[in-house]
Amino acid sequence: MKKTNKIAIIGCGNMGMSILVGIYKNNKVMVCESDPKKKQFLKRKYKVTVCDLRTAIDDSQIIVLAVKPQVFPEILEAIKAFSIKDKLFVSIAAGITTSYIEKELGKNVRVIRTMPNLPVQVKQGITAVCNGKNSNDKDLSLVIDIFNEIGATVVVEEKMMDAVTAVSGSGPAYVFLFVECMVKAAWSLGLDESASKELVLQTLKGSLSLLENSDEDASVLRAKVTSKGGTTQAALEVFAKEKIEKTFKTALLSAKKRAKELSRR
Ligand SMILES: NC(=O)c1ccc[n+]([C@@H]2O[C@H](COP(=O)([O-])OP(=O)(O)OC[C@H]3O[C@@H](n4cnc5c(N)ncnc54)[C@H](OP(=O)(O)O)[C@@H]3O)[C@@H](O)[C@H]2O)c1
Numbered sequence: 001m002k003k004t005n006k007i008a009i010i011g012c013g014n015m016g017m018s019i020l021v022g023i024y025k026n027n028k029v030m031v032c033e034s035d036p037k038k039k040q041f042l043k044r045k046y047k048v049t050v051c052d053l054r055t056a057i058d059d060s061q062i063i064v065l066a067v068k069p070q071v072f073p074e075i076l077e078a079i080k081a082f083s084i085k086d087k088l089f090v091s092i093a094a095g096i097t098t099s100y101i102e103k104e105l106g107k108n109v110r111v112i113r114t115m116p117n118l119p120v121q122v123k124q125g126i127t128a129v130c131n132g133k134n135s136n137d138k139d140l141s142l143v144i145d146i147f148n149e150i151g152a153t154v155v156v157e158e159k160m161m162d163a164v165t166a167v168s169g170s171g172p173a174y175v176f177l178f179v180e181c182m183v184k185a186a187w188s189l190g191l192d193e194s195a196s197k198e199l200v201l202q203t204l205k206g207s208l209s210l211l212e213n214s215d216e217d218a219s220v221l222r223a224k225v226t227s228k229g230g231t232t233q234a235a236l237e238v239f240a241k242e243k244i245e246k247t248f249k250t251a252l253l254s255a256k257k258r259a260k261e262l263s264r265r
Contacts, residue, residue: 005142006030008056010075011067012038015092018120019064022150024048032056057082062090062142065101069093072264076104084109088139090146092116094165095263098132098158110135112143115164116150118172125151128164162263166255174251179204 005027009016012033020029020042030049033039039050049055057063057079067075072093089111091101098111105111111132119125127147131140144153156164179200186196211218226232 004028005062005146006060007062007064007146008032008060009064009066010053010056011065011071012042013066014118015116015120016064016066017042018116018125018150019066019092019146020046020048022120022123023146026149028060030056030060053078054082057084057087060087062088062146064146065089065091065093065096067093069096069262069264072096072100073104076101080105088112088135088142090114090143094169095162095259097161097263097265098130098135100264102133108134110139112139113158113161114143114147115161115169116147117168120147120150123150126168127151127153128156128161128168129153130156130158130161132158162256162259165259166252169259170255175204 005023007023007027008030009020010032012020012031016031016033020031023029024046029046030051031039031042032051032053032055033042042048043050049059051059053075063079065072065075084105084107087110089101089105089109090113091098091111092114094115096113098113101111102109112129112135113132114127114129116125116127120127125147127150129140129143129147131137140155144155147153182200183193183196186199187193191199207221211221214221216224222236226236
């Protein structure tokens with residue numbers, strides 16, 4: 001990534017902080033944050049400029065909006081009083097559309113919308129990105145460079161963002177639930193807590209690594225573990241009887257519908 005980007009992060013919580021960690025060494029990063037304790041921490045730990053909103057907007061080219069969606073009306077109202085010509089706004093908020101930001105800020109503002117997920121905290125996130133009405137491919141590739149520092153990126157059409165939210169935005173919670181269920185099931189078979197966790201986590205890591213390094217897809221690899229009349233088949237038959245595939249489809253559809261209900265367009 002170019003070392004000359006001047007980037008302001010507005011809101012430095014879970015997500016803002018993860019972006020900061022990924023980019024602060026190679027860019028001039030300013031942070032605008034409301035929590036006094038976090039402000040001190042950010043100055044001390046990352047030696048970044050912590051400033052007010054006006055300074056953050058005036059002194060940067062790229063402004064990452066990383067506050068909660070419900071804070072957006074207030075933040076956009078404040079931002080529109082400043083000089084924002086030639087600035088690029090990057091939103092990471094669930095459900096906030098580019099057209100909503102464009103409508104609120106006006107002035108043909110350039111906006112890119114993104115949907116990262118929690119593993120950005122360990123630089124293993126996946127972030128979906130899309131252009132707004134006035135942003136261009138150069139803007140998009142600049143934002144892709146930023147998010148590639150904390151994982152991978154995928155370009156989607158904005159109309160797919162609610163689906164992305166349901167799949168990868170909320171996705172880490174499904175994986176954590178899976179781990180919780182499997183660990184509890186291991187306990188119920190008599191294994192102790194520490195052995196259960198190790199068996200489950202390493203099984204998950206190893207299986208994903210195998211999948212990533214294999215030319216075969218998940219269903220083929222699954223078949224390789226499943227001999228006819230064996231132990232795996234006995235378990236998989238229970239999953240099929242409990243309609244696990246249908247449960248996943250219904251759950252993700254519900255998440256997508258909720259993303260749409262919560263969105264500001
Ligand atoms: N967490 C996820 O998994 C996830 C995934 C994808 C997208 N996102 C999106 O990421 C955004 C941030 O989520 P998060 O989980 O990082 O939230 P968060 O931890 O609450 O971070 C938001 C930060 O912004 C600060 N803040 C609030 N009002 C402010 C203001 N007017 N000026 C400056 N700073 C302000 C908050 O301080 P206070 O604590 O003092 O209010 C907080 O530190 C959300 O829009 C969310 O939709 C989150």
